[in-house]
Amino acid sequence: MNKEFIDMLEYLERERGIKREILLEAVSNALLSASKKSVSASRDLRIDINPKNGEIRALANLVVVDQVTNSQDEIELSKARKIKPDANIGDTVEVEVTPKNFGRIAAQTAKQAMMQRIRQAEKEMIYEEFKDRAGEIVSGTVRRFDRSDVILDLGKFEAVMPQRERVVVEDYNVGDRLRAYVVAVENGVRGPEIIVSRSHPNFVRRLFELEVSEIADGTVEIRGIAREAGYRTKIAVWSANEKVDPVGACVGMRGSRVKNIVRELNNEKVDIIRWSSDPKEYILEALKPAKVKNLAFDTEKKSVQISVDEDQLSLAIGKKGQNARLTSRLTGWEINIGKDTSATTVVEQKVAQAAQTLASALPVSEEQALTLVKSGFTNLEGLRDADVQDLVDILAVDETRAREIYEAVHRQELVQ
Numbered sequence: 001m002n003k004e005f006i007d008m009l010e011y012l013e014r015e016r017g018i019k020r021e022i023l024l025e026a027v028s029n030a031l032l033s034a035s036k037k038s039v040s041a042s043r044d045l046r047i048d049i050n051p052k053n054g055e056i057r058a059l060a061n062l063v064v065v066d067q068v069t070n071s072q073d074e075i076e077l078s079k080a081r082k083i084k085p086d087a088n089i090g091d092t093v094e095v096e097v098t099p100k101n102f103g104r105i106a107a108q109t110a111k112q113a114m115m116q117r118i119r120q121a122e123k124e125m126i127y128e129e130f131k132d133r134a135g136e137i138v139s140g141t142v143r144r145f146d147r148s149d150v151i152l153d154l155g156k157f158e159a160v161m162p163q164r165e166r167v168v169v170e171d172y173n174v175g176d177r178l179r180a181y182v183v184a185v186e187n188g189v190r191g192p193e194i195i196v197s198r199s200h201p202n203f204v205r206r207l208f209e210l211e212v213s214e215i216a217d218g219t220v221e222i223r224g225i226a227r228e229a230g231y232r233t234k235i236a237v238w239s240a241n242e243k244v245d246p247v248g249a250c251v252g253m254r255g256s257r258v259k260n261i262v263r264e265l266n267n268e269k270v271d272i273i274r275w276s277s278d279p280k281e282y283i284l285e286a287l288k289p290a291k292v293k294n295l296a297f298d299t300e301k302k303s304v305q306i307s308v309d310e311d312q313l314s315l316a317i318g319k320k321g322q323n324a325r326l327t328s329r330l331t332g333w334e335i336n337i338g339k340d341t342s343a344t345t346v347v348e349q350k351v352a353q354a355a356q357t358l359a360s361a362l363p364v365s366e367e368q369a370l371t372l373v374k375s376g377f378t379n380l381e382g383l384r385d386a387d388v389q390d391l392v393d394i395l396a397v398d399e400t401r402a403r404e405i406y407e408a409v410h411r412q413e414l415v416q
């Protein structure tokens with residue numbers, strides 16, 4: 001058992017990185033508990049393991065007495081002096097109390113203790129290695145699934161990607177190589193657990209920090225980020241250096257930098273916008289490529305009413321309201337988008353005015369005048385090209401009435 005024991009210690013120290021002293025301590029503690037019932041004396045019992053040859057001994061500190069009344073705690077003077085020649089009554093002598101069958105007990109207990117200590121040590125190593133790595137990106141391979149959670153193999157350790165941290169449009173298979181963002185390292189009841197995510201907004205933030213050197217060195221700053229994982233992300237960037245274009249730096253030559261990020265995100269749409277301290281400019285940038293006609297701010301409610309032309313409405317709102325929703329998250333303002341009606345109002349006013357002019361000059365009602373305007377006859381000059389039958393068809397009147405209107409139109413011509 002001794003040689004096997006030493007070989008195992010050396011292997012675990014070399015392959016698992018667990019110090020021999022830690023394993024020996026674990027085995028000693030386990031053997032101490034296992035041997036208390038089988039040893040003849042157990043006062044101040046301790047287990048001694050020789051780290052070189054693996055020899056294991058059980059030792060107890062017994063009190064020297066003239067006559068033993070408690071064999072668990074005491075030793076006769078004559079026996080004590082064989083171990084320690086100058087021993088006297090009342091002294092304490094360390095005595096080897098290793099039982100005969102201790103080798104079998106030790107072998108079984110040592111194996112169990114070491115395996116348990118290995119698991120504990122590995123958990124401690126996980127926590128020590130990853131406790132300061134929250135916020136970093138790690139690479140791993142999909143090892144298995146625990147219900148809807150994805151278990152990633154990071155090499156020596158495993159990480160968990162819970163269902164809430166998955167991207168809904170992504171499918172994962174065993175063996176897939178993934179990059180993920182370390183959300184937290186939790187040291188719970190079941191030991192350390194590395195929680196990773198691919199849906200967290202900071203996953204995109206870290207990808208930009210890794211891809212864009214200007215962000216890494218602080219020349220360009222990420223001032224805001226809003227994400228609907230798998231679909232679209234808006235990221236606002238800014239630079240204190242006026243000579244640096246923050247958006248251009250993130251896009252890269254011919255879009256090379258942002259393309260790498262989009263590829264990692266499985267073609268998720270990424271909008272890079274220029275941050276501004278002016279809410280109006282910031283919101284206009286965030287809503288691009290939609291063109292805004294007007295903005296009305298309510299600073300108390302921190303909301304803004306935005307007007308766009310009808311052909312820009314769907315672009316500004318986005319699919320299922322996504323563009324407006326992400327703009328709101330990014331800027332911190334409640335966004336309300338509606339169709340611009342100012343142009344329609346102007347047209348309606350012109351139509352009403354033209355109808356009123358016709359009604360005052362001709363023997364027609366305001367309703368009939370409005371019908372004429374809507375049919376394209378917006379003034380008297382235009383009506384001069386219409387004949388009697390045109391008036392019958394447009395106004396749905398008889399010929400006599402149509403002729404009366406026709407003649408009135410031409411009388412106006414003579415007056416003018």
